[in-house]
Amino acid sequence: MPRLAVTRREFMRISAALGGGLLIGIQLDNRARADAADAATAAAADGMFTPNVWLTITPDDVVSIRVASSEMGQGVMTALPMLIAEELDADWDTVRAEFAPINPAYANPIFGRQQTGGSTAIRGYWRTLREAGAVGREVLLTAAAQTWGVAVESCHAERGQVSHGNSGRSLRYGALARRAAGLPVPESVFLKEPSQFTLLGRAMPRLDIPAKVDGSAGFGSDVKLPGLLTATVARCPVFGGSVGKVNDKRARSVAGVRKVVVISSGIAVVADHFWAARQGREALEIDWNPGPAARLDSATITARLAERADSGTVGRNDGDAERALASANRRLEAVYEVPYLAHACMEPMNCTADVRTDSCDIWVPTQAQTSVHQTAMRLTGLPADKVRVHTTYLGGGFGRRGEQDFVIDAIETSRAVGAPVKVLWTREDDIQHDFYRPATYNRLAAALDKQGMPVAWRHRIAGPSISQRDATARETSGSDFSATEGALNLPYAIPNILVSYARVNSAVPVGYWRSVASSQNAFITECFLDEVAAAGGKDPYALRRALLGEQARLRAVLELAAAKADWGSPAAAGRFRGIAVAESFRSYVAQVAEVSIAGGQPRVHRVVCAIDCGMTVNPDTIAAQMESAIVFGLTAALKGEISIADGRVVQSNFHDYPLLGFDECPDIEVYIVPSEADPGGVGEPGTPPIAPAVANAVFAATGNPVRRLPIRL
Amino acid sequence: MIRLLVNDQEHELTADPAMPLLWVLRDLLGLTGTKYGCGISLCGACTVLADGEPVRSCTTPLSKVSGKKITTIEGLPKDRSHPVQQAWIEEQVPQCGYCQSGQILSAVALLARKPRPSDADVDQAMSGVLCRCGTYPRIRRAIRRAASIAEKDA
Ligand code: FES
Ligand code: FES
Secondary structure (H helix, E strand, O other): OOEEEOOOHHHEEEEEEOOOEEEEEEEOOHHHHHHOOOHHHHHHOOOOOOEEEEEEEOOOOOEEEEEOOOOOOOOHHHHHHHHHHHHHOOOHHHEEEEEOOOOHHHOEOOOOEOOOOOOOHHHHHHHHHHHHHHHHHHHHHHHHHHHHOOOHHHEEEEOOEEEEOOOOOEEEHHHHHHHHOOOOOOOEEEOOOHHHOOOOOOOOOOOOOHHHOOOOOOEHHHOOOOOOEEEEEEOOOOOOOEEEEEEOHHHHOOOOEEEEEEEOOEEEEEEOOHHHHHHHHHOOEEEEEOOOOOOOOHHHHHHHHHHHHHHOEEEEEEOOHHHHHHOOOEEEEEEEEEOEEOOOOOOOOEEEEEEOOOOEEEEEOOOOHHHHHHHHHHHHOOOHHHEEEEEOEOOOOOOHHHOOHHHHHHHHHHHHHOOOEEEEOOHHHHHHOOOEEOOEEEEEEEEEOOOOOEEEEEEEEEEOOOOOOOOOOOOOOOOOHHHHOOOOOOOOOOOEEEEEEEEOOOOOOEOOOOOOOHHHHHHHHHHHHHHHHHHOOOOHHHHHHHHOOOOHHHHHHHHHHHHHOOOOOOOOOOOEEEEEEEEEOOEEEEEEEEEEEEOOEEEEEEEEEEEEOOOOOOHHHHHHHHHHHHHHHHHHHHOOOEOEEOOEEOOOOOOOOOOOOHHHOOEEEEEEOOOOOOOOOOOOOOOOOHHHHHHHHHHHHHOOOOOEOOOOO | OEEEEEOOEEEEEOOOOOOEHHHHHHHHOOOOOOOOOOOOOOOOOOEEEEOOEEEEHHHOEHHHHOOOEEEOHHHOOOOOOOHHHHHHHHOOOOOOOOOHHHHHHHHHHHHHHOOOOOHHHHHHHHOOOOOOOOOHHHHHHHHHHHHHHHHHHO
16 A cells, blocks of 8 residues: 555644543644634643544543534444544444534535535545544554564554564554554555455444434434523514514413513523423514515516526536527427425424623534534624534434524524523424525427437526525626536536526525535436437437446446336336436436326335445445435425415425325335545435436326426326 | 323423423423424324323323323333344434434334234334435334344244
């Protein structure tokens, strides 16, 4: 294996942990040190510097690894420790994972922030964490060699111990920790070749699962503190509205209600427990000022999008699509629409804050620790080191938990009442005050040549922008990823391609939702491609295969999924297949859905999924994330719709915003393409292809293309 | 004063008899393994067992369960040796984990009633418990596995 220089070695530090252990981390520069709010680490440091810990080995052989990404079900609490443990040659049975505190050193290199999203955890920490593990192995080997007075080269590390080849002597890592802690950081380390991996690529049991089968896993809503009060907030149902007159007399007389306070998002009822808070909230008499959005509804929003669809900014322009369309032998046009969608994390939004005059502690299921830290500093005026962010388990995230609204609720309420407060949203709050996956309106056009092959493709998108959601006056950008991802990167070899985007914001807040714009654009492009195939008399699989000549990885997953799903032979009587592919977050996914229609409803029986996500860390987690992303996408394909009337969200709970249920879940098969490419994302890429795979199967069954989600026959 | 028997422990409470069992468990007794998901009997996250039967604790007033034997997720063996817990670990079911107390207790009740459930039995018992993370395929496998673990143990 090659010896590689330790990147940013000047920041890497080794020191003694409490109790004579080895601690490996990163030294913070001065500014970072000033920002550091990591009391535990500071205590373990020797005073000369403030290392930020990645791993600690204690004399009892336990390897504690800090996980800087949030665990929201996607398995980072196991996958990230695997990166360290692999290079450390740790004994996996002795590895423990814990959540990292807030600290700039824990920033995901892709964002430069401590943040979880965009399927970036493995991609972002891939090198950093492996190096931290390799540094550990190196100093443990050196410590053993020194102990025995032998050459380092004659020592060998494996499964948590170093052994000496000739003498047969061996020492556990725990026994070497104290000596290793006194050694300098090596100039360079060995990083393993993939062929040398013993952990990466193996299905390892998840470290968080035991606590998730006995009720002990601590979610944000489970936080317990002495003197903790619970609050619920009444918000103006109309977007952009505000509190007018309030009569809280009845609310305050509810047993258990302590206080009623006005905060920026509405009226917080603070009580001894949630039940009292909720009853108090129901007893509030409030006159809302609905504001300018009072008459907004879905039809108005759609009409505005349709009006603007042709006036977008061009983001991709290959060849001359307009001319090719104008002179086309055969031309195809269609309008595709998708609705707003709520995230509907199983755990409603919540946050606990304890704001005091000289400190602020926040316990929160968040995907964005750095943002929480900044929010708290801004609201309290406290310096960085007085604000501590404690990450809990997240009961789902899907992008919703990167937002700050629930954090602001807790900080403002705690400050107003002078006590630690947990703000818990109701399910109705959660559905009606989300940052929604954008509703978009799309005009598609294609030109076909005499052989039925597409020669031009035009996709005009209109919808709100997530990345520029607050900047209503700025010019649209044709390459705004938050609206064009999945459309701009159309992978097919079509000579003339034009993609444009018109940004049309409304009062409805929009946000990042599992797989972002690919969630809708894969549906739109992959379904329109099936229309093109039908018009040209081509098989949907064969057409894709022909158009993916240059796209080896996408083509390989397409072929694999088709083969596993028996695309070449007819489906059982009454069953129909649909196929779709999508590249997102540096991973390549193809899915085949097998569908029947009964009682006017599509039923999905089987989904075959092939993924190439580069090198694999934990294959069982990859399979689980594909299953998860498919179920998540099926809810959107078959059920999900947030509609607007009178400036507010019509839906409120699972009766009118239903989720796919147990008995509706298809059999799901996942096949992983072996690869030595750099790792791609895993949490999101399984979602984009499922809606079009199902919709294309419905098209095959009925002969009518599906141009709108959710699918309604 | 209302008496409540939870996980074989007796409690005497001076709470409002109309208070839902969910909030009694979570906020008065500190048993936070039982989760709030919808509050109106739509998701099953709050499922606990009352005399072995699954009930939605979010809409079950305290007065209705006084005198019944309540089992929450914390009432399963601490060493996670219940066949359902073992199977859940072996099949690596949970993702975010938030719905899992409701899933596990629903499965416990099902297997107590039908040690060898048919697919239709499983559908019927589990369909009301929503999982946003999509752990359904693994739940189905885990229930089969739990049934065979229990059979071997018996
Ligand atoms: S919280 Fe009780 S069924 Fe959803
Ligand atoms: S495991 Fe997350 S909701 Fe079921």
